[in-house]
Amino acid sequence: MASAAKSGHPAELRGFREVQSLAYACAEAVAAQLAPGVTEREAARMQREWLYRRGVRDWFHLPFAWFGDRTAFEGFKVPLQFFPTGRRLEPGMPFILDMAPVFKGCTADIGYSGVLGLDPVHDRLLDDLEAHRDLLLREVRERRPLREIYQDVDALMTRQGYANRHRAYPFGVIAHKVDRVRERRWSPHLFGFGTQALKGLASDALHGHRDGWSPLWSPYRFSDHPPRAGLWAVEPHIGFRGTGAKFEEILVVTDSRDPEQSAFWLDDDLPHVRRWAEERAA
Amino acid sequence: MSTVIEGARERRVLTGGIELCVAELGDPGRPTVLLVHGYPDSKEVWADVATRLAARFHVVLYDVRGHGRSTAPAPLRGGFTLEKLTDDFLAVADAVSPGKPVHLVGHDWGSVQSWEFVTVPRTEGRIASFTSISGPSLDHFGHWIKKRMSRPTPRRAAQLLGQGAKSWYVYLLHTPVLPELAWRGPLGSRWPKILQRMEKVPAGDYPTSSLRSDAAHGAWLYRDNVRSRLRRPRADAYAHAPVQLITPTGDAFLSEHLYDDLEQWAPQLTRRTLPAKHWVPRTRPDQLASWIGEFVTAQEDPGPVPRTRATGKHAARFGGQLVLVTGAAGGIGRATAFAFAESGARIVAVDRDAEGAARTAEMARLIGSPDAWAEVVDVSDEQAMEKLAERVAADYGTVDVLVNNAGVGLSGSFFDTTVEDWKKVLDVNLWGVIHGCRLFGRQMADRGQGGHIVNIASAAAYQPSKALPAYSTSKAGVLMLSECLRAELAGQGIGVSAICPGFVNTNITSTARFAGVSADEEKRRQKKTARLYGLRNYPPEKVAEAILSAVVDNRAIAAVTPEARTALLLSRFAPKSLRAIARLEPPL
Numbered sequence: 001m002a003s004a005a006k007s008g009h010p011a012e013l014r015g016f017r018e019v020q021s022l023a024y025a026c027a028e029a030v031a032a033q034l035a036p037g038v039t040e041r042e043a044a045r046m047q048r049e050w051l052y053r054r055g056v057r058d059w060f061h062l063p064f065a066w067f068g069d070r071t072a073f074e075g076f077k078v079p080l081q082f083f084p085t086g087r088r089l090e091p092g093m094p095f096i097l098d099m100a101p102v103f104k105g106c107t108a109d110i111g112y113s114g115v116l117g118l119d120p121v122h123d124r125l126l127d128d129l130e131a132h133r134d135l136l137l138r139e140v141r142e143r144r145p146l147r148e149i150y151q152d153v154d155a156l157m158t159r160q161g162y163a164n165r166h167r168a169y170p171f172g173v174i175a176h177k178v179d180r181v182r183e184r185r186w187s188p189h190l191f192g193f194g195t196q197a198l199k200g201l202a203s204d205a206l207h208g209h210r211d212g213w214s215p216l217w218s219p220y221r222f223s224d225h226p227p228r229a230g231l232w233a234v235e236p237h238i239g240f241r242g243t244g245a246k247f248e249e250i251l252v253v254t255d256s257r258d259p260e261q262s263a264f265w266l267d268d269d270l271p272h273v274r275r276w277a278e279e280r281a282a
Numbered sequence: 283m284s285t286v287i288e289g290a291r292e293r294r295v296l297t298g299g300i301e302l303c304v305a306e307l308g309d310p311g312r313p314t315v316l317l318v319h320g321y322p323d324s325k326e327v328w329a330d331v332a333t334r335l336a337a338r339f340h341v342v343l344y345d346v347r348g349h350g351r352s353t354a355p356a357p358l359r360g361g362f363t364l365e366k367l368t369d370d371f372l373a374v375a376d377a378v379s380p381g382k383p384v385h386l387v388g389h390d391w392g393s394v395q396s397w398e399f400v401t402v403p404r405t406e407g408r409i410a411s412f413t414s415i416s417g418p419s420l421d422h423f424g425h426w427i428k429k430r431m432s433r434p435t436p437r438r439a440a441q442l443l444g445q446g447a448k449s450w451y452v453y454l455l456h457t458p459v460l461p462e463l464a465w466r467g468p469l470g471s472r473w474p475k476i477l478q479r480m481e482k483v484p485a486g487d488y489p490t491s492s493l494r495s496d497a498a499h500g501a502w503l504y505r506d507n508v509r510s511r512l513r514r515p516r517a518d519a520y521a522h523a524p525v526q527l528i529t530p531t532g533d534a535f536l537s538e539h540l541y542d543d544l545e546q547w548a549p550q551l552t553r554r555t556l557p558a559k560h561w562v563p564r565t566r567p568d569q570l571a572s573w574i575g576e577f578v579t580a581q582e583d584p585g586p587v588p589r590t591r592a593t594g595k596h597a598a599r600f601g602g603q604l605v606l607v608t609g610a611a612g613g614i615g616r617a618t619a620f621a622f623a624e625s626g627a628r629i630v631a632v633d634r635d636a637e638g639a640a641r642t643a644e645m646a647r648l649i650g651s652p653d654a655w656a657e658v659v660d661v662s663d664e665q666a667m668e669k670l671a672e673r674v675a676a677d678y679g680t681v682d683v684l685v686n687n688a689g690v691g692l693s694g695s696f697f698d699t700t701v702e703d704w705k706k707v708l709d710v711n712l713w714g715v716i717h718g719c720r721l722f723g724r725q726m727a728d729r730g731q732g733g734h735i736v737n738i739a740s741a742a743a744y745q746p747s748k749a750l751p752a753y754s755t756s757k758a759g760v761l762m763l764s765e766c767l768r769a770e771l772a773g774q775g776i777g778v779s780a781i782c783p784g785f786v787n788t789n790i791t792s793t794a795r796f797a798g799v800s801a802d803e804e805k806r807r808q809k810k811t812a813r814l815y816g817l818r819n820y821p822p823e824k825v826a827e828a829i830l831s832a833v834v835d836n837r838a839i840a841a842v843t844p845e846a847r848t849a850l851l852l853s854r855f856a857p858k859s860l861r862a863i864a865r866l867e868p869p870l
Contacts, residue, residue: 069849119649120648121649124645124648158612158789159612159637159638159641161616161620161641161642163821240645241620241624241649241823257405
């Protein structure tokens with residue numbers, strides 16, 4: 001298990017950027033093919049096949065797709081409800097595609113929110129996610145404890161009038177660490193998660209537990225530590241009366257003393273970031 | 283015998299040997315709204331609605347044949363068939379709006395006959411929209427009865443018997459001579475009093491002096507049509523125009539279930555419900571004028587972009603109504619504002635926090651509110667509240683639903699609670715509610731067209747606790763105030779509900795004051811309480827749902843969370859157990 005970019009050196013990050021772009025390209029390609037009547041399962045399969053055709057053989061987790069009020073995790077009680085269902089897409093419905101492919105040993109984990117047709121509420125949610133991206137980066141650079149940053153994100157969501165929906169994820173995480181994954185010929189999945197990636201996460205959890213940090217960024221006490229160097233897949237997820245939206249991308253945290261270099265988003269050329277830039281230009 | 287409609291221009295329209303008295307208001311160049319009255323009424327029943335619509339539309343009213351100052355057919359028998367009434371309508375429509383379809387509005391028998399107009403082929407293209415109030419199509423009614431007779435499930439049988447009982451007067455009107463004698467005799471002279479007492483129709487210049495002959499002639503509306511249509515209802519009675527159905531929920535003569543299957547007859551149906559009795563044109567003119575105006579405008583000018591549609595469960599009840607919520611920048615207040623917005627209500631979001639209130643108003647507009655405004659006011663400030671009430675009345679109108687929600691938390695032993703602490707909590711929690719009820723409640727009462735006041739009390743109002751003496755006292759005050767006010771306003775059609783949420787996950791915990799401890803300790807306890815409430819995690823959205831239901835059902839007290847409901851039950855049957863709980867130390 002080679003540890004990823006602690007120094008944030010571009011050469012080390014290239015592979016991760018490449019797979020993240022690939023995943024977002026997949027999300028955009030699949031989103032463009034979504035039509036009324038497509039089920040969540042079909043959308044998830046479309047993502048899997050698209051990436052398989054481009055050489056992805058292993059996953060941190062298999063692709064998810066959520067439609068309609070499932071984008072806000074309405075009524076989710078057990079983790080099994082995350083898995084794609086037979087829910088069909090209808091005009092005006094929001095959707096979220098979420099996938100975490102492993103490619104050439106590098107992991108990506110992305111979330112893509114869209115809507116079939118027009119929905120001013122969904123547009124608003126997407127616009128309001130920008131403040132969260134700024135807040136997360138700013139406070140990580142300030143080296144604030146992860147638990148505190150989590151609470152600040154929570155408070156911002158409350159001010160915006162939204163519900164925190166990443167709270168519904170396992171352990172309520174807003175982010176988790178990702179890393180290099182050894183390429184094996186056979187990499188089975190367990191409950192939708194790749195066993196190789198899970199092993200990495202588990203070993204991080206074990207080491208972290210000894211040293212007082214956790215690879216899971218949660219609202220709980222075990223996240224009461226400053227940001228740890230490495231790659232974090234950050235996924236703030238907001239819900240508002242049956243409509244949900246999120247983004248998920250990799251935040252690079254390094255040991256550098258220069259604040260600019262101590263934390264930065266792996267890539268700024270992503271659909272949601274481009275969208276905000278376009279809106280500002282307009 | 284003079285008309286009581288101010289500024290109306292009168293004319294006579296001839297049709298099939300009958301002279302109809304037609305009144306017009308407003309600019310004839312604007313869309314024509316044609317108001318048809320019921321039984322035993324004349325066109326003057328619409329006076330208040332007509333004058334409210336006249337500024338925006340060309341409003342036309344006419345006395346149905348045999349009523350008011352229109353002449354009666356001779357002989358009366360066979361002179362009131364729906365076919366002849368349709369001739370009358372077409373004659374009036376051609377006279378007042380040649381070449382342009384009219385927007386039809388009918389109440390009671392006016393609606394019954396308008397259903398005929400809007401479902402027969404010969405009027406196609408002459409009707410742009412139809413608003414039906416308290417009057418079903420006899421054909422639909424016939425099918426409704428047949429369906430329930432042919433397969434009488436318990437529910438259907440109950441519906442049939444229920445409507446059968448409500449239709450008692452229809453049977454009486456079919457007896458020969460007696461109804462005429464009654465109307466020309468004692469019933470005619472007592473009718474205004476009966477209307478006032480039983481139907482809450484305000485006294486004044488209505489009914490007009492033609493009541494006795496209106497009622498006597500109008501009996502033939504029933505005799506000429508009811509039996510024949512109910513026996514052999516038309517199978518093709520489909521509406522060829524968009525229909526808005528306004529159902530008064532307190533109607534003594536018509537069951538709400540009559541309209542259960544209406545979508546099959548009227549494919550473009552908008553439903554509205556109104557908590558009022560049968561004579562809504564007299565008792566709720568503001569609401570009717572607003573819904574009619576909105577519906578007509580929507581048909582005239584559909585607009586290029588589909589507007590955000592109200593999708594809420596109670597959209598029929600709250601669409602277009604004005605709802606004011608205090609403490610609307612977060613928690614229960616914000617969730618309640620959103621729930622009303624989803625039901626199509628116009629929202630006034632009041633809070634001390636300008637940014638939060640503005641945000642609530644902005645999001646409310648996104649999810650279905652036709653219009654929403656933010657107002658920055660501290661509810662404990664008497665003068666500011668008075669100014670707010672004036673501003674709201676002048677700019678937005680009279681509030682239909684008032685939600686007094688703003689409140690602050692205060693915990694600590696009685697002896698640690700300072701006079702300042704007491705003042706603060708009573709000023710916001712109790713005086714804020716008093717000001718709201720006093721100012722906006724008065725506006726509602728003065729308008730005399732109903733409304734609803736919701737006061738957010740708390741389960742602490744009946745669950746004592748050594749940790750919350752001041753807070754519980756303030757909330758018990760709110761609860762009792764609500765009960766007293768409910769009794770006082772019951773006769774005016776204004777409902778009052780007290781809501782007792784219980785432990786709900788909102789920001790009140792983070793802003794609560796803890797008396798008798800240091801600032802650091804207070805912060806620690808706020809955090810701890812917020813965490814505990816977070817673990818309980820009862821969402822404010824559910825309280826908002828309970829609030830809307832409480833308004834719809836006009837409930838006196840609504841305890842929301844299971845613990846609040848349990849405590850309410852214990853307070854009645856086992857108050858000792860609550861006293862035991864009151865002694866417990868809070869886990870902070």
